[in-house]
Amino acid sequence: MTLHSLPLFVRLAGRPVILLGTGEPAEAKRRLLDRAGAVIVGEEVDAALAVVAIEEEDAAVAAVGRLRARGILVNAVDRPELCDFTTPAIVDRDPVLVAIGTGGVSAGLAAALRQRLEAWLPAGLGALATRLHAARPALRARYPDGGERRRALGAAMAAGGPLDPLGAVADVDVDGWLAADQPRGRGHVRITLGSPDPDDLTLRQARALANADRVIHHPGVPAAILDRARADAAREAWPAAAAGEGLTVELVMA
Template sequence: MSLHSLPLFMRLAGRPVILLGEGESADAKRRLLERAGAFVCGEDTAAPLAIVAIDDEDVALAAVARLKARGILVNAVDRPDHCDFTLPAIVDRDPVLVAIGTGGVSAGLAAALRQRLEALLPASLSSLADAMHAARTAMRDRFPDGGERRRAIGAAFAPGGPLDPLDDHPNADVMTALTGGGPARLERIVLTSPDPDDLTLRHARLLANADRVFHADGVPPAILDRARADAARIAGPPHDAPGLSVWLEMA
């Protein structure tokens, strides 16, 4: 099956982009372009890209035709059949960018998917990416063979792995994670409800990936059942604490 579009990430900092139109849609596109560092300009400027956010159909299509005749790639807002490129919904965890596109057929669907992904991807993902970048030389020294290096990184990023990107890693120790060193850590969950449906996404991920689960008296089985089937469940927490608490030992 062929791709209807090729996703690309284009650096626009300091580069001109034509924007035509007024109103809410044009303002939103202007904010997006300015956030990317683009120089927003009018139709008479030489530019590689243009966005036409004009409500009037005839005026918009005439502008699209003029721009395309100059060899400029055009995005025609709400007119996917006239678009050379589309603008995706974006999840920003700088330097990580996740773009969701629908080929212009449903901005609402792209926005809904973005909202779901926003909840799944921790804010510390940016710190993890920076830590991986900083460790590049050390990784090559420790794993000079490219295949071995890829396998070590893949294992660390796997679900439940020490660098699982869906978990929080505000101060990731990349080399310790890749070489399997370091002691197990304890993560504490303080439950606000005995209902497993009230678990946060982060708490559900921790439960699903824990090797051993220590739990206070009164923690309901429905909560403990969210842990892995092979995870040890140990009554009696390692530390005294009030309320419904669970301690998760993570490798």
Template sequence: MTLHSLPLFVRLAGRPVILLGEGEAADAKRRLLERAGAVIADERTDAALAVVAIAEAREAGEAVARLKARGILVNAVDRPDWCDFTLPAIVDRDPVLIAIGTGGASAGIAAALRQRLETLLPAGLGGLATALYQSRTALRAKWPAIDDRRRALGRALAPGGALDPLEASAEAVPAWLADAGVTGSGLLTIQLRSADPDDLTIREARLLGLADQLYFRADVPRAILDRARADAIRVPSAGPPIAPGPGLAIYMEMA
């Protein structure tokens, strides 16, 4: 499955971003860029990014062409076919940022999902993230191997875990570090009931997110493999491996 865009988080604090246009659309983009610390600039400025919020199509098209000719990446408001990048709907739980984009297909869907997520994500989520960041020395001391740390965090952050992001607060981190045990490893088998990744159970989806190695038959669809970590080793296999590598290995086949 091909991504229509690669989501990126760009640090704009103190950096110029060209903004062209007037009215509500331009004002909305200005507020968002200023919130990110960008310096709003005119077309003559040397910048890497530009937002064109010009209502009149011909004038907007000419501005987009001029900017792109200079190698500047452009967002053209309400004209997705002209965009090099889009600006997502954002859920802010500093330092946690959740960006929702549709590639310009439907800003309404992105906004609706943002509103739904705002009601689901606790206000203390950012505090939990900050506490984990501040505990990174203790995490490395407890689990020197990066794969062990990742599995430990995966188990703790899973639904119902000690650090479930929808339930836990920053205060839970020290207690978890004191009590956390051995991380998961070994070989597990998942028999897929369908080729639709949405049919994965919560447990299966969580295991895919934790796996270090994926062994799979040829009929396992790419859409399901894409639910695993990007850095997980992927090995086509006619059957379960005799000697899987270290960490958590998963063998997948269609039922």
């Protein structure tokens, strides 16, 4: 499946961003840019990004044209067809940021999803991320192989695992987990799919795909299912060679 946009997190602290327009739409963008530490400037200043929050149609289209002619990426408020980038709804668990985007077609839907996630994601999620960052040297020493390290973290962060990010994160003991011998995904798992809809995957099937190092797919397995695997997992059509290191997941339609 093709992405309509590539989600990126851009560090704007101290960098100029052009903001054009007045009224509440422009003020909302100003508040967002202020939170990111951007330096808000006018059209005459050199910048890599610009936000056009001009309500009058012709003036907005003209401003977008001028800015694009200078090679500036533009966000045009309420005009997704003119946008080079869009700004998502954000759940902030510093340093964890969750961004929900709809390509600019429904800000209301993005906001509704953000509200649900706000209630779902623990307030201490950022603290868990900070502890994991501090443990990186010890984690690399314990698991020097990148694939083994990834599998260990995947198993630990699964539902009910010792590092479950949706569990009681305030009580997570990263050092204690590192000192223990945690099981890691290996071998070959064969999944028979009863439906082409990825929403019909069981929790166990979704977890196996998320932790797979290699995915072998038989004819008829839809791309939407393959997209549930990690982006860096190898994907091979059946028939494929014998499994190598790590966890191999074989997918076949019923």
